[in-house]
Every structure is written in C-alpha cells, then in structure tokens.
Amino acid sequence: EEVIAGSGGDEIIELLTKLFVAPGDSMIDCPPTFGMYEFCARISEAQLIPVERHDDWEIDIDATTAEIERTGAKILFIASPNNPTGNLLPDEDARAILDTGIVLVVDETYYEFCGETSAGLLDEYENLVVLRSFSKWAGIAGLRVGYAIGSELIVDHLMTIKQPYNLNIAAESAALAALQHQEKLLARIDTLTAERRRVEAVIDELDGITYSPSTANFLLMRFDRFTGDEAYELFARRGIFARKFSGRRLENSIRVSVGTPPQNDLVIDGLHDLN
Template sequence: MTTMRDLRDMMRPHLYNPTGYLGAQHSDHLATAAGIDPEDVIRLNANENPYEPLQEITDALIGLPIHEYPDQDLVRMREALSEYTGRPTEQIIAGSGGDEIIELLTKLFVAPGESMIDCPPTFGMYEFCARIAEAELIAVERSDDWEIDIDATTEAIDRTGAKILFIASPNNPTGNLLPDKDARAILDTGIVLVVDETYYEFCGETSAGLLDEYENLVVIRSFSKWAGIAGLRVGYGVGSELIIDHLMTIKQPYNLNIAAESAALAALDNKAKLMSRIDPLTNERKRVESVIDELPGISYSPSTANYLLMKFDGRSGDEVYEYLARRGIFARKFSGRRLENSIRVSVGTPSQNDMVIQALQELV
C-alpha cells in the first residue's frame, strides 16, 4: 500500500495557516446574514462608487474578441494613461487593480526574512502582501491625528534596512493625506516609497510631482472608485523607468483582461462625465459630516475621500455595525484597539445617506 505524504507538511510553513485578507462580502452573503433581500442591501462597506457605470463604459464591453488573449505589453492602456497622467509610457504599468501593483512591488523588493514597515491603521493589503512574502512586518503606529510619525518611521527604516514602504494618501480608513514634506523625508532615506493614491480623483492631491526628483518613488492609482468599475479590477502604477521595466518583466503576461482594458479606456475617454460625479459625492460627505457635528457621542476623522471613519463613545464598532446591518446598511468594522469603537462608512447616494443619517440620529 502506497503511503501518501501529508500535503500540509509539503506546504511552505508560513503559508500553512495564514490569515487571509478580509474584503467586503458579496451582497448576497450580507443579505442572508441580515435576513433581508439582496436588493435591500445598502453597500457602504467597500468605498465603491454608488452610481452605475456610464453607458459608454458598458457599451465598450459589447462584441469584444474574448477568444483572443489581451495585449501583454499593455500598449493602448499605457498610452492612454500617459495622456491622463502626463507621464511617459515607459514609466507606467497597468494591472488587475492596484492590489496587483502592490503585490508586484512587494515581490520585487522584499525577500523572505527581510523587514517591511507598515504604518497602521491603514489599508490591509500591505500587511497581507508582507505576510505572503514571509517578511518581518515592523509596525510604526500613526499619531493620534493619524499622521505618519516621521521620526519613528525614518528611525525604523535606518534600523531595519527596510527597502519599501506603502503609504495610502488619502489614507484608508482615516482619509488624511501625506504631505510632500513627509514624503520627502521618507524618500531621502533611500527607501522605495509607494504612495497609494486610490482615491486621488476625490481629493486632487498627489505626490506625482516628486517623481522627477526621486527615482525611488512609485504612485499607485485605481479605476475602482472614481470610474465605478471595481468589479473589473483595473489599477496602475507610475514610477521610474527602472522600476516599471522590472515590474513589466515579472508580471503575469496577460494580467489585464480585455474587458477590463476596454472599460478603463472608455472611462478615460469619458473622464469629464465621471469627474462630474465627484463633487456631488463630496457634497454628500460634507452633508453627513454636518449632521454628525450635531450628534452627541459620535465624531469623525476629517476626510478627503469618499468615506468617513466614525468613532462612537461608549459603543463598540461591532455594536454599531450590527445596529446598521439590521437596517440593511453595511459599513466596515475593524479589529484592534485603536479602531475598536469605530466604523468606516462609504458615501452613498443621497437616499442612502438619508438612511445613514436617520439611523445615526436614532442611535444617539
């Protein structure tokens, strides 16, 4: 009788029992858990654009040659992004969401056992990629107002020899920006600084102006939020030709599928229409903020994006999450001491925000 080897013993030890990335659940799962119909789910847990895609984008998906492989060199996509960003095509890579660019950069710069710095609370994908890469994650906590602790961060870089640092700007979930002076202080250490500007179109603030000065800077952006095509997964990175050339070499050959590319190109062709949706969402965020300002026991972190991090006095984030879920409103809750009394709520349509406001008013 053949004795089979235990498959678990054959796995890489650090991947045997990993902690996966906890993303937003599908509306069907949320509806089942809440005992409501899927059409009654109000998804404010993933910072998605609450409006349906432009007709021009859906039209671009008709009649595509899906029997053919996509362009592995991303020629049309990189040319269109060059026009949009003002950067040369040689400094641009596109991929399956900003997450793929994060993963590629981690793969390029982090070897097993090396240190990788994280500045929580922030987007969980950085920590996730560090764990998969078998890196030693060094957490440098943000200050009480969620700013990067520059002294502690630069000290950790010097002490550990870490080679790459991801900073979201606006930060997710806190909504604050990375000032250029802080970016420069980090870049001057020589570390590769990746500024994740997934929500750039909502704030209009960017670190891209530093690209000509610093070869060690990469800027990541996404089509998921402003363009409303999160389900197709399109993101891109802008950096020095040296870094981008290596990323293009190690990426999967057909990493951006034909449907995603066509939708992104249509989004860029119709960017004025898409950008016209930004101001209404910003105004809606400000409307929710103005209501919270009058509510006792609730505060929020000033945000430059399409979401608000709300903190509740005397209530846990889990408690508030469940309270909203019973009303069909789904927010993002967090673990960890600093956010245990907080939830993040995406800005929805006016009617969705009305329901959030009513729920918050009745809660207090």
Template sequence: MTASIGKRIVEMPAYIPIEPIDVLAARLNIPAEKIVKMDANENPYGPSPLVKEALARLDLVNIYPDPESRKLRDGLSNFHKVPMENLLAGSGADELIDLLVRVLLEPGDCVINCVPTFGMYSFDTLLNYGTCISIQRNADFSLDQEAIEVAVRKNKPKIIFACSPNNPDGRLLTGEEIDFLLSLHTLVVVDEAYIEFTQQNLDLGRSRSIITQTPKRENLVVLRTFSKWAGLAGLRVGFGAFPSWLMDSLWKAKQPYNVNIAASAAALASLSDDAYLAGNVARIQQERARLFTKLQSLPTLQPYPSQSNFILCKTKNVSAIEIKRKLASRGVFIRHYDNALLKDCIRISVGRPEDTDELIHQLEGIL
C-alpha cells in the first residue's frame, strides 16, 4: 500500500468528545433517566415547543437544503440587527472555526490561543497545517495582554481566538480587553457560544454581545450557536458574523449543503420563541447561583465565579479524576481537567434543581 497517514495527524492529540446518555446508561447498566448529565454544557430544558412543531411539519426532506441558508440568515439578520450579507450559518459554530482556519492559514502560519479555553481552536489549527501559539491567561482568567502583544509582534498571527464567556471558567471579556485585541490589527475571533447566559432583563445576551460591531470592524469575527441557549445541541446549528472582505472566500470554501433543513427549521422556530427560551436561560442563571453557593459550602472545592451555564472548581487535597470517576459510578457525569493549565479542576454544567441536589448529595458522600 502506498498511502500513509500524514505526520500532523499522527502527532496531533485527538479531541475527546462527551458521550451521549444512552451510551453512558448502557455502560453503567442503569436506566437513561437516572443519568445526571452535567458534563457537556447542554441545556437541560431542551428546545422551544415551537421547534418540535416545526420539525413535525418538515417537508421535502428528499431535496437538498438551501446552500446559502437564506431564510435562516434573514431571520438572524432581523434578530441580531446584522446585515444578512455579513452572516454565514454552519453545522454548529465548530464548522465555522474550521472554515475560518482553512480559508486563512497556509502551512506554517500561526494563530494565538488564550488558554485554557475551548479545545477546537487548537484542534482545527493543527488539522489545517497551522501552528497554535498558546498564551496562558492570568490567575483570574483575564487576558495576559502584554504576552499577547509580544506574541503578535514576534509571530504575526493570522487569527487571535478569544472565547467570551470563556470555556471552561465562565469569565466574560471586558470591553477594555476587546478593545485591546482589536487594536492589534490581527483578525480577532470572539466566540460568544455562551453569551446568552450573561443576559440582563431577559435580553438573551444582546446587551453584552459585540456581534453588531462586525460590519464596522475589518478585523472582528463573532461566532454564535443555538446549542446552548436554544437547546439544539443535537441538531448542530450555529452562525457567525464576518467582515465583508472575508465573505467571498468563506462562501467559496464552505461545504455546499452544510446546514440541514431540520436544523434550519429548528433555529428559525427558536428565534420566534425567544421569550420562552429567555425564561429557560433565567432558570439556568438562578440555578447557577444556587449551585455556586452549594459548591462553596464543600471545603474541598473552590468554585470560580461564572457568567455561563457551567462552573469551574479547583479541588483541594483530592484528585479531580477520582471525583469524576466516583461520580460516574453513581450515574453523575462531570468534566475534569488535570493538566498544567488546570491542575485538579472539575467543570460542572448547570442542570435542573434536582440535578444539583443529586450532585451535591453524591459529592458529600465522596468528599
């Protein structure tokens, strides 16, 4: 055989996804409804009822979807007050991260990543022949602006990735930090996957998002998703707002039928029922506050303040992986970190009140 695996694939670390409920239930030999899933930042309340109605009415599933997602982009334009010509829909925001990197990077080009953060930025960079320069955040997860500025001058990156609120700590970028990044004259990709959970007065993050700035900024991209606030993680639908100079190249490189008709219909139904979904977001925010207080009461855990739908905790005198393993054996699933950036940390997605109660009950038994 003459074919061989590319060196970059052999050497790059694999991205480890979270497993679904049915797989976890089968592994533990317990009913799926007994699983407490707090490991993937999913919305425990699910989608709007209008989504299920829209999916039941689906027609023409034998026909390829609109390659330009025109109805969805028009709905997004009206909802977010961003020109339709600056919007692109994707199979989750993950696809758009990969698309951006593929369009902008040549072999050997680099990006700047503000770590710890979402793993797909580095994953897609390596997959597309790029180099990822990791700049560690400060102890409070704020950006190390001096280090970033030095790295930009030295390496001339094509992209700076910044997640806001950041995953896994839930910290929102400040206005000053965003202004600093944009002053560097490098393309800045702000991933607002969790921005809706920073909402005030049920505005679904509109007062905190910078998405409306994209048409006016030559070096700003904002990514969004329906996975979290709208409860559509299983349908994979996201979108981005991009400067005009990028759009032709993105359209050229995009897979032609990347957003299926079910995802598009569900996203449009969600936009038409934002008040209902904002109520679910408010319930998650309320439960986040209760969960934070309960985690604070456990002497072996130090939770970090979060503006997202998860809470990161530092463990004290106990292994994060052991906590995860013991919880998993009891049907409660969380995320753990045990690396140089996040030594002995766990991340807990905010669930329903009964999920919090079961988690705390099991943690008290373990700790």
C-alpha cells in the first residue's frame, strides 16, 4: 500500500508531476541535476524556476525554501546521489524542505552505490516520496523497472492515474530474478566502488583535471585546458562515450561512468593523453 512500481523511475517522475503540477504552476529545479525533472515540468506546462546549487553542488537550502514559500510550488525532485555531481542530500536539508509542506521526491536511483537513504524520514513526513530503480545495481536499465515508496495517500492517487499494465512480463521477470540473485549483483558494487577510487587516485596525480567527490558509479570530471565538448570528442575517438553538458557551470566538464577494470584502463589512458 506504500509502494508503487513503474516502467522505470522516469514513469513515476512523470506520474508525480501529473499528480501535483497543473499548467501554469511553478515547479522548482536545483541544477545541475537529472534532466527528466525539467522535461516533465515542460510537458506539464509548468513554470520552471531554477535554484542553482552552491559551488560544492550542495542544495542552497535558504534560496530553495524561500522560492517554495514565494511560488507555492507543490513538488520538488532532488536526486541523491545527484546526477551528475554524485553528492548526497543530507537529512537536515531534507527536513528543512519537507517542513515547508512541499512534496519532496528524493530520487535514489543510485542508492545501492552509497547506502545512504532518506527512507528513514518516511514515518515522519507524509509529503516524502523515495524513488528507486533496478537500472543501475541490477543492470537492467533497458527493461525499465523502478518503484517509489511513499504515504498510502500518495501511492493510492498514483495508482489511479498510472496505466494498468505498465510493467511488461519481461521486466517483471528480470526484476524478480534480480531480487533472487541480489547478493551476487550487489557484490559487483564493491568492484565498481574500488574502480571509481582507482580512477580518482589517477586524477589526483594529474594537472588540469579535477573531479567532484562522488558516492555513485560515475565521476564528474572538470578540465582546465579543454571544453567539455573537446574532452568528449577526445574520449570518443578512443571508444569511450561520456556525457557532456550545456550550460556555463558544466561547459568544461564531462561525466564518465565507472566500468570494468579494462574499460577503466582505457579511461585512465585517455586522461593521461588529456593531461
């Protein structure tokens, strides 16, 4: 009664936006972050109000709560770990937002990589929703399986507006198999975490390249001597496809996912070439 499954986390994000946002309503976003929140605001014809994060990518709580009070926004999505910066939403910041009365959706798609969750606040706040996914830890992104945990009231409303058969049988079977082999799949996270730290250690020794501390399976890298587009192209020529960004704050950055040791060797070779 307090859990709902969706065709990926994206479907639940869209359902929550439809539930709480009417055309012309204000919707706050805290960039840089996952682009689906902005996309859903746009298709819902909401007025999107960006509240930029601090330089360390933490949420500007004072500015965010002030905008919530000023606009009367009803819902706010915050990824934790944040995509693409990799930092977490502390409980104290979550509480400050929840205390305004807004529905806070903490998108924990990368939860299994950090073990930190806002789910412990669910018993205190009916206006909290925690979003999870099978895409990353279970490796079945293409099959689209996500779920949300929230109050019975919110989940009941979501159930009334979702499609009746939103999960196909292949996705359902894969999710059940992942749960049956959960221990084996989660063990791979230790390998990915160790590999992320290996790449971090290499960057620490290089000039002109830095990264944002990450609790996920990716690193946001910043280049002093290259634009994000240039770094992206240099990596692409080596068969490494990263994520580049538009916008002033990330114009010299790319996000690189951590892969297998041989894949990360290619990334490290590319970093040395870029140095």
